[in-house]
Structure formats: structure tokens, C-alpha cells
């Protein structure tokens with residue numbers, strides 16, 4: 001029904017307008033308790049990893065609910081974990097629109113949203129009612145684009161500190177800051193959490209185009225600071241996986257990373273590589289190009305403990321979460 005009836009109507013609109021419309025709908029749905037209890041039916045494939053209890057192995061990737069507007073309502077669709085953000089200390093407007101492009105035939109998205117989000121003050125207000133949640137909540141954090149030098153570490157520490165009691169894990173994107181700054185950030189965060197009774201998890205998110213020798217370096221860093229897991233991967237800059245996009249169309253879109261089917265097997269290769277080295281030592285979250293239940297099973301078979309989706313939610317609709325969950329339970 002989503003693909004034959006709802007999606008054709010939604011896809012007539014600009015991606016960001018439709019995003020707003022759906023978010024407004026979810027804010028209304030929040031006030032309909034009977035509908036919410038029907039939606040929250042039992043999930044099949046729960047597991048505990050490093051003290052985190054995942055009621056399903058499927059998570060929502062960063063970028064859909066950047067501003068923590070409807071994370072609780074989104075969780076009703078069956079996600080075991082939701083990642084809000086990317087969050088920065090101050091409000092950011094991101095890149096000029098249009099900045100999200102749907103490539104329907106390729107079941108992919110090209111995006112260059114930037115860090116658009118309302119900033120930590122607003123996010124904290126929105127997290128106030130998340131106390132009794134039954135899903136794992138993560139925050140993807142980054143610096144303000146104008147911060148440099150020591151200011152970068154300060155930005156991450158500020159976000160870590162402010163969100164420490166609100167979320168279960170933090171994600172830091174490798175490649176979004178210089179490697180030297182990245183190490184300083186990880187060091188500062190791990191020192192901060194040493195003194196805390198609750199040890200919030202730190203995940204490192206890798207880009208799809210990361211060379212394997214760089215993965216090795218990140219693993220060394222992760223071991224040194226005893227971070228907890230990897231998200232492999234984010235979007236790719238390579239447009240070679242987009243079969244239907246002409247060079248003229250690609251040029252007219254301009255810069256941006258490819259999400260969805262166009263990532264091909266890049267993410268799975270990084271997961272396989274990681275799993276060969278660190279399976280059982282770190283949590284591995286497979287992300288990128290997981291569009292179908294079969295892709296979800298393949299990602300877990302490649303060594304991921306959990307998976308995250310973004311594009312599949314847009315292209316297949318909310319039912320994809322339970323369909324993937326059923327496939328993973330059958331495959332156990």
C-alpha cells in the first residue's frame with residue numbers, strides 16, 4: 001500500500017517539504033494513545049550488547065530526525081534504536097536548498113544537508129519526555145562549523161556533557177574532522193566518562209569510501225581509547241552505483257553523498273573487514289544501502305550485530321522495519 005498508493009503522492013513533493021509534512025503528522029499521532037498502542041506490537045529479534053538492550057536489531061540512522069522532533073513516535077514503527085542528530089552546540093541552517101535529491105529509479109538519495117539542526121538548547125528541551133522509553137537512543141554529535149583548534153574539542157565535550165544523562169550512546173563521524181582533532185576529541189570524551197557511574201557508549205561512524213588501511217588506523221584508536229563500536233557506513237561520494245543517473249543530471253545536482261541502493265556493497269565490505277578483526281570486541285552496526293529484508297540478512301551475515309537504515313524507510317515506507325525484523329528472526 002505504501003509503495004503503490006502513498007509513495008507516489010508523497011514523491012510529487014519536494015523531499016524537505018514532505019519531510020516536514022510527515023513530521024507534523026507524527027506530532028499529531030503523538031496525541032492518539034490507542035493508535036500508538038496498536039502500532040507498538042511486539043518485535044522479534046531483541047538482544048543485549050555491552051549492557052544495551054536492543055528490542056530489535058534495526059535502528060534509524062542519523063539525519064532523519066536531526067532535531068529530535070519525533071524520535072519517540074518513530075520508535076513506534078519497530079526500531080530498536082534511534083539516532084538523533086547530527087547535533088551541534090549552536091543552531092545551524094546547513095547548506096542552501098535544494099540539498100536532498102531523490103533518485104527514484106536508483107532507489108537512492110543524494111544529499112548535502114550540512115549540519116542543519118536547532119542546537120543543543122532546543123534538543124535538550126525536546127528530550128525531556130524521553131525518560132520511559134524502551135528503545136536505545138543515540139546522539140550523533142559534531143562541532144559548530146566555525147569552531148577550530150581547541151574549540152573543536154570544547155564543542156564535543158559540551159554536547160557530551162549536556163546529553164550524557166539523556167542518551168545511551170554517542171556517534172562521532174570519522175572524516176568530519178581532521179584525524180588529529182578526532183583523536184583529541186575521543187581522548188577528552190573517554191576521560192570525561194571515566195568518572196561517571198554510567199558509561200555511555202561511543203560509536204565511530206565510518207564513511208563508505210574509507211580505505212581499509214585507514215580502517216586499521218581507526219581500529220587502533222578505538223582500542224587505545226576503548227570506544228564501544230563502529231557504524232559502517234555513511235554515504236559514498238562515488239556515483240558509479242547509480243545506473244539511471246546521467247552525467248548531465250549528476251552535474252546539475254552538484255555535490256553530495258549517495259545514500260541507498262547506490263552505495264552497492266561498499267558498506268558490507270567495510271563490515272566484513274571490520275568483523276574479521278574486531279567481532280565480539282566492538283559492536284558493529286551495518287548501515288548504508290540496506291534496502292530490503294534480504295539486504296538486512298546479508299549485512300548481519302557479513303558480521304554486523306545490528307543494522308541502521310535511512311533510505312529504505314523513505315523508499316519502502318515504515319512497514320520495512322518489521323519486514324526486516326521478521327527476516328532477521330527467521331534467519332537466526
Ligand SMILES: Cc1cc2nc3c(=O)[nH]c(=O)nc-3n(C[C@H](O)[C@H](O)[C@H](O)COP(=O)(O)O)c2cc1C
Pocket residue numbers: 061062063064066085086100109110111113114115140173205233234235259260261263287288289290308309310311312
Ligand atoms: C538527507 C540525509 C541526511 C543525512 N544526515 C546525516 C547526518 O546529519 N549525520 C550523519 O551521520 N549521517 C547523515 N546521513 C547519513 C545516514 O545516516 C546514513 O548513514 C546513510 O544515508 C546510509 O544509509 P542508507 O543507505 O540506509 O540511507 C544522512 C543521509 C541523508 C540521506
